Amino acid sequence: MNNRTVRRSVLISGGSIAGLTLAYWLRRYDFDVTVVERAPTPRPGGQAVDLRGVAKEVAERMGIMPEIDRARVHENGLAYVDKTGAWSARMPAELFDGEGAVAGIEILRGDLTEILYAAAQSGVEYIFDDTITGMREVSDGVVVSFRHRASRVFDVVVGADGLHSTVRKLAFGPEADFVHHLGAYMAYFTVPVDGLGLTDWFQLHNAPGGKLVAVRPEGPSTAKAMFGFKATDLVYDRHDVEGQKRILAETFAEMGWLAPRLLAGMEHAPDFFFDTISQTRMDDWSRGRIVLVGDAGYCGSPLSGNGTAMAMVGAYVLAGELARSRGDHHAAFTGYQQQLRPYVTECQKLPPGGVNGFLPSSRAAIRMRNLSVRMFTSTPLRGLMAKSMQKADSIVLTDYTVFEPARQPAASNIPPTSS
Structure with missing residues (x-):
């Protein structure tokens, strides 16, 4: 039986992981869904992201785990190396049931986006190469203006547009x-593997001054370069990519190991990304008919390792609560926040040491970090380390399938029998 009486329209700003997951579930609950995305197409590339905890259950309920398994990046684990490339400490992927620094399931962000986009095609309207420029709430909806299109009215607007959310x-x-800056920056981009001598390990090299250069394999011909460094008063234009590249080149000019080769590949990278390491912290994720999901409302920072999990689980819960409330946004947003807040609080916890553990400032601090990794991944202390790690399974997913509309049976070609 269809419990819904009125179809409701939802505009989702952002066509990445959170937005596409939300679009899929809202269509299953028979909402009218529109996704607006600033980019001209679904965003390709991006770093490898983790599929952790109950996010895997969301993917299974969507029926996309076979595609994820085929596209996943296969890594043996994480290894800290010195300036010669010799290993100082390592953390195999199978440790901590695949919920450690390297997750059991890793997939390139662009590949996951492509899978989600394919799943959320039917019945969803997509507006690419556009963005929201204004919103005005009225008695029966939100009047939304766009940069390139005429204004429209939607019952609900969702900001799934990331750390720098327009919504x-x-x-x-x-x-x-x-948005709370944690005192560091990160950049990543794709490079060819030729001459890098890579293995199937995610390799990281720290240097004094809170600097990090890393590289992780992603396929037979490409790898992802990653740079991180501490800074609190850096001034730069978020839209000036060439300026960001200059900052990176100057900051790592004297860095050893593979840094010179990776920086040389930066100039031709198709997917250069540079941003702060930050968290989004908010008391409320909704205001009126407008609500946030994923990084827009609760970014955990790259250090938490749970961004993809929070995006997919948050989208699942938000869609389910909108279906449960039959489109009553007040009730839906209350249920969404009540269910998700404890999970987000747990997932936003930084790993031991936080930024200082990720970017040690001195040679002594680097040695101590490596020693702690060797100690806590050893058999006697492994259980203690597991307890200190945040888990992305600290929520039990509600089964919202009862709120799906009844599907009409397929028409039969067999003529009815006479009575």
């Missing part, structure tokens, strides 16, 4: 009120 800025206020 959050328009509805809640300045980014500085909610």
Whole structure:
């Protein structure tokens, strides 16, 4: 039986992991769904992301785990190396049931986006190469203006548009009120593997001053370069890619190991990314008919390792609560926040040492970090380390299938029998 009486329209700003997962589930519950994405196409490339905890259950309920298994990146684990490339400490992927620094399931962000986009095709309207420029709530919806298209009215607007969310800025206020910089920056981009001598391990090299260069394999011909460094007062234009590349080249000019080769590959990288290491912290994820999901509302930072899990689980819960409430956004947003808040709190916890553990400032601190990794991955202390790690399974997913509309049976070609 169909419990819904009125179809509701939802605009999702952002066509990445959170937005596409949400679009899929809302269509299953018979909402009218529109996704607006700033990019001209679904975003390709991106670093490898983790599929952890109950996010795997969301993917299984969507029926996309076979595609994820085929596209996953196969890594043996994480290894810290010195300037010669010799290993100082390592953390195999199978440790901690695949929920450690390297997850049991890793997949390139672009590949996961492609899988989600294919799953969320039927019945979803996509508006690419456009963005929201204004929102005005009225008695029966939200009037939304776009940069390139005429204004439209939607029952609900969802910001799934990342750390620098336009929806959050328009509805809640300045980014500085909610995005908390952790004192470091990160960059990543794709490079060819030729001459790098890579293995199937994610290799990281730290240097004094809080600097890190890393490389992880992603296929037979390419790898992902990653750079991280501490800074608190860096001034740069978020839209000036060439300026960001200059910052990276200057910061790592004297860095050893593979840094020179990776920086040389930066100039031709198709997917250069540079941003702060930050968290989004908010008391409320909704205001009126507008709500946030994923990094827009609760980014955990790359250090937490749970961004993909929070995006997919958050989208699943939000869609389910909208279905449960039959489109009553007040009830839905209350249920969404009540169910998800404890999970987000757990997933946003930083690993032991936080930024200082990821980017040690001195040679002594680097040696101590490596020693702690060797100690806590050894058999006697492994259980203690497991307990200290945040888990992305600290929520039990509600089964919302009862709120799916009844499907009409397929038409039969067999003529009815006479009575």
